[in-house]
Amino acid sequence: MSIDLDEFRKEIPAINNYIYLNHAAISPTPVFALLEALGYLYGVSSRGSVHVNRVEENDFLEMRQRVASFIGAEASEVSFIPNTSFGINMIIHGLNLGKGDVVLTNNLEFPATVYPLYKLRERGVEVKLLRVEPGSIDETMSENIDERVRLVVVSHVSFNTGARIDIKKIKERAKKVGALLLVDAIQSAGALKLDVKETEVDFLLAGGYKWLMSPQGSGFMYVRKGLLKDPPFYGWKTSSTFMKFDSESFELETGPRRFEIGTIDVSANLAMSKIAEKLTPERERIERRVLDLSAHTVDEAEDMNFEVVTPKHRRAGITVVRTENPKGVAEKLLQKKIVVSPRGNGIRISTHFYNTEDEVSEALKAIKSCLS
Template sequence: MAPSPDFDAYRSEFPIVREQLAFNHAGVSPTSQRAANAIREWSEDLLLHGVRYERGWEARTEATRALAARIIGAEPEEIAFVRNTGHGLGLVAEGLDWRPGDEVAVAASIEYPSNVYPWLHLRDRGVNVREIEPREGGVTPEAVAAAITPRTRLVAVSSVQFASGHRTDLEAIGALCERAGVLFCVDGIQSVGCIPVDVKKCRIHFLSADSHKWMIGVAGIGFFYVDRNVLPRVRPVLVGWRSTTDAWNFNQSHFELRPDARKFEEGSHNYAGIYALHAALGLLLEVGVDAVAARIRELLVHADAELRALGCDTGPTPEHRAGILTFLPPRGDVTALAAHLSENLVSFSLRRGRIRLSPHFYIQPAEVDRVVALVRDFSGR
């Protein structure tokens, strides 16, 4: 077994720790010094040299594509860059050849809107959205099995539920979808960068995630995975010069779509975001995704025990947990507690009436203790 990294050695990458208690990586994560430096690197190149070194921008783009593929167990040819998670999910929703009466199974009552609205938008094409009934605050294989009918074309789930923190058993659901001949689409933003993700092992056909949460990148850039076996079945909603096999030939038209996921990239790249994403993914892979997941798990076990000792109602249970812990105080109004934490510079989220904590690997146990102490002070009033 590899030795555990020195997590504290990475704290200098995150100057946010000098100002706040950063427990909101499931919301909007602070970025790293590396990512900020990467943005400056590209900006200064553009400022000082214009497009003279554009080939270097393209090389960094392809290196980033390779890192994105590596972190989820895919191939670079199966990765396209997108603006955000909803962008990738929308490419699936609008790109498949739907027929009236087709069904999409999704737990619309608990999912983040990005994994609901693209499917509801298909109603005017005769596609029905079939509800997966939530169980234990999340989506279970049993609930998915109960929702699938002979008309089901696709199952859409989040890898981790944003509000409850319930971790989805993607491997079991992927196997279930394969047996039923159903496409499997995953909103991966609450898992990529937090826990190991293997799209092949889980038989995932589509996964979309952007980088401003657990990847510790910036908003406006993410990646979209499409399994090579279903790439021909997805029609790009938008096309442009970059979608084609002769992309850099601007002297004549030769409209032939690329056979890989790059066909979904219609025009000029967000190079600043891609440079930041390259730095962010490189940092996570340097630390090691398994080590990151273990560290987050340890922090949440500690937080869970301390909060329960105060009488807080916590969740989800360890077997369903990824990077999120939610809780209610034993006494007092949760909104008042949220205000108390905010006043004391704790970064967190309030989701569906519960405080949501989501620390990353560079957070220290002592910082967990400081949050718990603030809850204790509030509850003792």
């Protein structure tokens, strides 16, 4: 790949201390992105509002363009959010759902994707939580999309099984009944190539601190042009006249800033947009490398007689192997300087494109050693 693997690894200080296979939790920030964030903070330290005003010229247009290119969107469709929970709440409360409407999701979702939906029950909205299997999430959800369903909420990649969902298939069914599709891409943005126009998703959002390797507090939200013109919550930046600083002057902002109701974390999102810019030309190669590494992980785990939870034909960057006492195993691995996560009944190994096959092998051998 054009991004030299050895050179990129030099940007990740964490690998000098650990075998780091925990990108589905939090990724270490590359030095070049860290410097982008620090450069902004130093500018504020040395020049105060002079620097802030320069960076905020054109309403963060350059940052939006970087992220938009990364997901195949237009800059006017990209807003910055502090986390996925914020974005999901902004979307679901802006859709004017009511009694008789159904929101469809599933039991393998991360709580941040599901918990906000429960608030809709106060309006009489039915939250239908399907029980699904990792290898057939999209089929089960598609089969349950009927005329009452107004919104389908699903993760692109399952956090606790590693299963990749065919969101295009779900959208095709949703489109037939006029339902909208909200995709949580926090476990795929940065690992898989995303194209919102190709998949025709209506909403897509992600925090930046996982596969996008950005600081916590960074994140983006895509809202398809024409949707949610009037956001459910207002703040001082929701007005197109916000720079008048006049509480009696309000005109609804029509651009993506309408969802950024207050001051965003500029340094964190600068870092995220810089990473998006660097990864965009390499999206296909990065996806191929991520898939190759997870395939290697599955194969080697099976060769070592582990039960693999992740369906190989549905994998992304996450591989979950079933173990006894996963929390205890993860703690023992950390003592060996191997970073993974216990999830459910197994150990979650999440390999990014810069990891190596040797790192995977060492981790699996260490898990085997802990169990024996």
